[in-house]
Amino acid sequence: MTNYKKSPNPEVKCVVNTCTHWIPGNICGAGNIDILNEEVGKMSTSVEQTMCKTFEERRGLANFIGSADNVNWVGFAEELVGMGRQLNPTVTCIVDTCKYYHKGDLCNIDTIEITGKNAKECQATDCATFEFNGEQSKNEKIQQSREKGEEFK
Numbered sequence: 001m002t003n004y005k006k007s008p009n010p011e012v013k014c015v016v017n018t019c020t021h022w023i024p025g026n027i028c029g030a031g032n033i034d035i036l037n038e039e040v041g042k043m044s045t046s047v048e049q050t051m052c053k054t055f056e057e058r059r060g061l062a063n064f065i066g067s068a069d070n071v072n073w074v075g076f077a078e079e080l081v082g083m084g085r086q087l088n089p090t091v092t093c094i095v096d097t098c099k100y101y102h103k104g105d106l107c108n109i110d111t112i113e114i115t116g117k118n119a120k121e122c123q124a125t126d127c128a129t130f131e132f133n134g135e136q137s138k139n140e141k142i143q144q145s146r147e148k149g150e151e152f153k
C-alpha cells in the first residue's frame with residue numbers, strides 16, 4: 001500500500017493520455033509513480049533518458065482492474081466529495097543525476113511534468129523536469145538490481 005507521506009513530494013502534471021492512470025486535466029491517479037532511467041544501468045544525462053515506469057497502456061476495464069493496487073483511492077474519494085485536495089501520486093525517483101534528486105529516492109521540486117503523449121510503452125515517457133547535475137551516479141548499482149526485476153519500492 002502506498003504511503004502518502006513522502007516528503008518532499010512534487011505535484012505531478014502528466015500529458016500521457018494513453019496511460020491507464022491518466023485523468024483529464026493532466027492528472028495522474030496512481031498512488032505512486034516510479035521514475036527510472038530508460039536504459040538499465042545507464043544513468044540519465046538528458047530528459048529523454050528518463051521514464052515513468054508506472055506507465056501502463058490503457059486497454060479497457062481489464063487493464064484498469066489490473067492496476068487497481070496502485071490507485072490513489074483516498075485522493076479519488078476526496079476529489080469526488082469536493083474536499084479540494086488535488087489527486088497526486090507520491091513520487092519515487094532513483095535518477096540521482098538530476099538536480100532535484102533528494103536522498104531517499106525523493107524529488108525536491110514543486111512540480112514535475114511527465115511527457116510522452118500517445119506513448120505505447122513506458123520508454124516513450126519522460127520526466128521533462130529532469131536537469132542534469134553534471135555528476136556521476138552514486139545509485140547505479142542499486143538501480144541495476146532493481147531494474148533486473150527486483151521489486152521497486
Ligand code: SF4
Pocket residue numbers: 012014015016019020021022023027028029030033052054055056114125
Ligand atoms: S505516465 Fe506516469 S505520471 Fe503519467 S498518468 Fe501514467 S503513471 Fe501517472
Ligand code: SF4
Pocket residue numbers: 035050091093094095098099100101102106107108109112127129130131
Ligand atoms: S525532476 Fe529529477 S528528481 Fe524529480 S522526478 Fe524528475 S528526474 Fe526525478
